[in-house]
Amino acid sequence: MNQAAISATIWPIAFFPLLGALLAYVLGRKERDWAGIIATAASALSFLWVVKLVWALPEAHYFEDQLFQWISLADLKVDFTFRVDQLSAVMCMVVTGVGTLIHLYSTAYMHEDEGRHRFFAYLNLFMFSMLLLVLGGNLMVLFIGWEGVGLCSYLLIGFWFKNLAYAAAGRKAFVVNRIGDAGFLLGIFLLLHLVGTTDFVALQPAIMSGNVALGTDFYTLVALCLFVGACGKSAQIPLFVWLPDAMAGPTPVSALIHAATMVTAGVYMLARMGFLFVLAPAALAVVLVVAVATAFVAATTALTQYDIKKVLAYSTVSQLGFMFMAAAAGAFWVAIFHVVTHAFFKACLFLGAGSVIHGCHHEQDMRHMGGLYKKMPITCITYGVSVLAIAGIFFFSGYQSKHAILGALEHWHNPHLKEWIEYILILVKFTAFLTAFYMTRSFVMTFLGEYRGHAHPHESPWPMTVPLIVLAVLGAFGGLALSGSLGFSLEHYLAALNFGAAAEHHHESIAAALINSWTGLLGVGLAFVMYTQLKELPGMFLRLVPPLSKLLSGKYYFDELYGAIIVRPLEGLAAFLWKVVDQGMIDGMVNGTAAFVDATGELRRITQTGQLRYYALMLFGATVFFIIFYYVL
Amino acid sequence: MAVTFYLMAVLLLLSAVAVITFKNPIYSALALVFNLFVVAGLFATLDAHFIAAVQVVVYAGAIMVLVMFVLMLLSAKLEKASPFSPLYFGAALICGLAFAVTLGLEFDSGFNSAPPASDLQGTVAAVGKVLYSRYVFPFEAASLLLMAAIAGAVVLARRRYRTKEL
């Protein structure tokens, strides 16, 4: 970030949602409907402020807002600083923009819920945390937001807390995130210990200058620690298990937190710390492996899911994998590019799913849907556009970003995994194909064919459809708009994220682009055919290889595996420590000592006859004994 | 002089044995009174006249009268005779003998080199002088002790009117 700082007022961006959260909760207790209005307004204000700032942001500069010194002790100094540079600007735009839309959407979606003042308060609190995360000028402020979004995620997943399973899902999300956070913290400690600061402005030159004579191992270590944090937040293997469960929350929450913004925080953090990661090729290789594996596993799992939100959840996990692939290749701007496009189309998909669920009276199983295109045309169209976007069909936004990812991977120049990159690419392309396939499957099952449910679906009201339309438009054209075709190139905008790894950029013809999107086309086409015409085919495939199908529908049994090797042993250990070690051994020793004293006391009590003459005899006998001992012996 | 001493010694031991052997505590008390007189006599042989007189006044005249008083107060109700316990008796006897013999032997050999007896006279004046000069603080403490003892005895022996015994 060798740029110049401009002092600016940034704090209102984060402050509006915070204030909104408080007001929404306090005033919402009186009148529930106010909560949604306040929260949406707060979010919109925040968005406007972001726009204002971004508009004014000159190239190669960043805004800075030093609020106060948070921690100052010895050589540990942490300022509470907000910064808006290009990266933050992009993220802020996404967060506040998509966030505002989803707030708007929620006012309608949640309009019947008794606790919607809580809901909006949480949602605004989330906005606050997320903005802290992206605005934070150092890792510590980032970490505040990092944990904050985890908390809000926890609260929102468990929003319908009367269902204990939902609450448990929230807890799972928080705890898994916490594991990642622990890694993140260790990374911070390492940086503090060896570099002495977490401020990005100070950190980047310190690390890139190589003054920290610690070598690649240190960078790798720090990078891996931070990546653990990212894994937790962005649901990568092995910490991805919480995200599918997180669908317990209200659908707008899934859209905002578990698709568009929070889960991309890991990617953001990687991009933010990109200067460090590029110096740690081994770590990047790890990131690539994890990312590819995640993408593939999630994609395959999504194939067999029937719950529309679960499909979307796994698809999110898979797409996050794509983002990390880009980051792993050192193409951080690509990762951010995909974050943005993904935010558009995935939010749209989730909101669409929410619309469907809302319309079908909280039915989530796709097997009980179908034929909704007649009842909910807007939802259907927006959903369809987004499916095409995610499938990576040319000119939809997904194509632009995915193509960039593949391009970045093709230019893999990391000494590690160099010989494997070909195979990895094949796997990635296959995953992209699968993406198109399962997304089309969900579209077909939901909107085409005959209605299989028993409810009376209806189109959603305007506060829900407007965001859908906006997002669909963005999903369709956003990619093109950002890729430089319309005069604005995200790559150039985020030039600061290019750490020597200059990605080759080439304009391609439409035909070439269409050809390049062959994986998506194939997937869409295949799925369309299979689920509209050859309906027996999917079942046949699955029957062909029963273990595989079982594995897929069982989601690779990750939950069960973790339960068996981590959770339950730990629970058992806890019980063991309490019952056996604590009560049995330690307390047993203590009480045993007491019991021993007691018992020997009882034993000696026999000698305490209470008979005076007995005592006298003992007294005298002992005296005589000692006298004899002393004088005679 | 020596004859007096040995006579007194025999009387002393006999009366002491009598104290512990009489079944009737009154007899024991009488034997003890006699014993105390003999002790006073022994004090007199050691020229401790004041102490001898005090021995009679305090021990024989006050303490033992109190004991007798209590004995008589209770004697009507003291019907139970203590059964003889050969075990205790044997043990006590052995211990006592061992004690006496061991220490006796030790004394016998230990004080041969003691200086010849002085011609100290324990007159009232002599004792008083020491008592009121060097020992004036213990003396005052002793008076406090007695005061406390009086109060304690009164409190202990008073019949409890307030709290009816259960």
Added chain:
Amino acid sequence: MELMILVAKVIVALFLVALHLAAFCTWVERKGSALIQDRIGANRSAAYVQTDNLLLKPVAFFLRIMGGLGVINTLVNDAVKAILKEDFVPAGVPKFVHALAPFLAVFPIFLAYAVVPMAPDFEAFGQVIRLQVASLDAGVLFLFAMGSVSVYGVAMAGWSGNNKFSLLGALRASAQMISYELAMGISLVTVILVYGTLDLYEMVNAQGKLWGICYQPLTFLILFTVGMAETKRGPFDLPESESELVAGYFTEYSGMKFLVFWLGEFAEIGLFALLLTILFFGGWNIPFFTYPSNHWIWAIVGFHVLLLKVVFFCVLQIVIRWTLPRFRYDQLMDLGWKILLPLSMLNLVFYAALKLSGGIG
């Protein structure tokens, strides 16, 4: 020679003084009480002694006179009767204690006489003789010790009577004696303080000019009262109060043993009279007169002067006894603990202060 003198001293102290005093007191008790109560009293013994023998006529006359005065009755009749009477021992009493008690009651009293000087020193047989059996330099202490020991006789008598009356009497007696002993001890200390000696002879000598009563009247009063109580007589005869306890601690005694108690009691009266005389009334001193030499004549004179004073106090005690009504027991205790004891203490403090300021001695 020494032994002879000692025996003579004992004879003087025991027979001449103690027994005579006891006898005299008995007589005064019998006849005096009659006088006080306006009755004739013992006058029958020897009242009709007649003789034809001229030589014996004066004797008979003397006997009649004596009989009329009750002397014969007191000295002979009572004694003979007591000696001849059956020595009754109640059933189930410890005989030894029962027999021992009277002598224990008397023994210390007579022993106490041993330390009392009876006359001024005189020269005889080539040496200066003091009419005092045992010339202890701590005579007062010895007296005090003996006084406190005399409780045993009473206590044992009461206990060995196997009789509730006697036991109660004994309890009363011991409690009374112990209680009054405190005031007595402190008063004696006052006296010792004033005279600056424990030697009774020295005390008498100290009163050559002025009798002790003149400058310590309160001490005298206290000691006199205490003495009355210690003798368990007068208004203090709770232990033997005949209207309550038959005869108190000697209810179960008769005959000779009873007589011994009787004797002891009067010997005690005499002893106290002796003590008071010596402590406060100048012993053998005569006001405004100093014995010119230590010739034995003067010793005899002094002895009789002493006796005169003693007799006065004996009579005084007996008169009081027959005059005043008996205390109640709580009154007795109150007097001892709440009046005499604090009073004697204050008295002691007063004289100690006086002594310190150089007022006396």
Added chain:
Amino acid sequence: MVPITHYLILALLMFSIGVVGVIVRRNAIVVFMCIELMLNSVNLTFVAFSKQWGNLDGQIAVFFVMVVAAAEAAIGLAIILSVFRAGQSIETSDAAELKF
């Protein structure tokens, strides 16, 4: 003159007798009296040593022993009385419970 050793041995014997009495007897008052025996034997040694070394401190000690004995008598007998009142017995073996 009688040597001090004889006084000591006499006191020792008397002390032993007292101890034996304390152990053997069960009547609290007799036990008490046996303790007096022991105290007296010690007093005897005090006075004997006092004489031996021409020092009055021993006699002073005896004096204080007597004071303590007097206090002990007052309190001890009062205790015995109250024990008797509570349990109608002054046998030490009957008072073995430490409470009534």
Added chain:
Amino acid sequence: MSEFPLLSSIVFLPLVGAILLYLFPGFGPRQDPESRAVRAFSMVVTLITFVLSLLLWGGFNPQNTGYQFVENKIWLPSFGITYHVGLDGISLFLVLLTTFLMPIVVLASNSVEKKVRGYLASMLVLQSAMLGTLVALDMFLFYIFWELMLAPMYFIIGVWGGKRRIYAALKFVLYTVFGSVLMLVGIFYLVWAYYQQHGVVTFGLESLARFNGLSVQEEVWLFAAFALAFCIKVPVFPFHTWLPDAHVEAPTGGSVVLAGVMLKMGLYGLIRLAYPLFPRAAELFTPYLAGLAVIGVVYGAMVAWAQKDIKKLVAYSSVSHLGYCVLGFVAFNTVSAAGSIYQMLNHGISTGALFLLVGVLYDRRHTREISEYGGLAARVPIFAFLFLVFTLSSIALPLTNGFIGEFLILAGSFQELPGFTIVAVAGVVLGAVYMLTLYMKTMYGEIDEAKNGALTDVSMRELVTFAPLLALVFIMGIYPKPFLNALEPTIKNYIRVVEERRQMLKSSAPMRTRQVAEDQAADEKISSVSDKSKTALDALIVKRSKV
């Protein structure tokens, strides 16, 4: 010196209050005076104490690294015992914490129904003892206050506690006394050794902390004696089992004080006494202490997870949190030590608040079983909110106070003891596990109408109780600067002094060796004089311990 004895008045004001409490007019000779009056009076006393202690903060000069508000009066001159009190940055905040918590405890005493006067008097005496311990600069004075803490706590648990209160109270006292008796022996040995060298008997901490006549081995033994006492109080891992029992049985206020302040005394003792006095031994013991602390962190969290009783869970969480504090201190680094002290304050606030919350529940339902509750968030939203905030503070969410402390500790100790710290970081995860499990099981789910249907939300009085705690959670989380600024110079200086002393001791040979050799020779001479010295009687004579 002639100025107003502010520190003493703070220390003794509660004690005076306790005495006055007993002079309160009652109705009849034996009845309690009206409990409202008693409560109001105690409230006033504690509030005045708090205000006075705020004056302390106001008058405290953070740049002055020595003791401030010092009062030094001769007390027992023949034993070198002085009444010496003073305050530095470390004790300042613990004093403030104590005075801050006490009004809250008094306010929360409404649930105490029997013998209110005795309860509050005990609390006030306890406060005096705790404050005294914190400001004492004389070992003897320290020990007296240290032990004085036990008695009122014993009564608070034993009289106003739950079903097994006697067991818990006894266990608490025996445990603690066991340690402190060893400490007393250690104190006497130290004073004796000082006397051996300087010929002066003194219990003054400042003199003893400059004493350099101990051999390393002596230091090790003495440190062990001191550390055991303090470790039991903290409590560090294997000595912690008194804590759950005491907490579970203690009344709410007792738990708050116990967790809020008393546990800190252990670590405070380690800071104030054990480390400055025995710097070399402290260095040797550091890995063990750190190890135990880390075990405590993980173990406490694991066991807390398994608990079925809310209070017990919170109690075990204390074990875990105090583990952090100990780790932070033994890492001996400005950042971590400051974090450790900061965390002590945090723990006092958040765990104190949690105990108060449990008390609120207990007052209404008279059970602490987790399984008895569930779905309360729907019935008592404000309570649920408070519970959530303090839970989050407890699991160290950023912008709450807990985070600052935990972060400073871990960041600091990572520089000194990276291995231990990495394990301790696991506690961060486990903390979330057990606290959120607790929160989930009590607050979330379907409400059992039969059991919890009649629950009422926090009353106004309770809200007032929680408000200051709530405010502090955020103030200390968002703007810790005033606290850290006051702490920093003291801690820097403290660490510098200890390190310098350590270096100085290491470089110089123990000066007392000559003395010791002479002693040994003298002892041998004595033993050779008497033929009979080989007998058992000789063994009865306590020999002077040979070094």
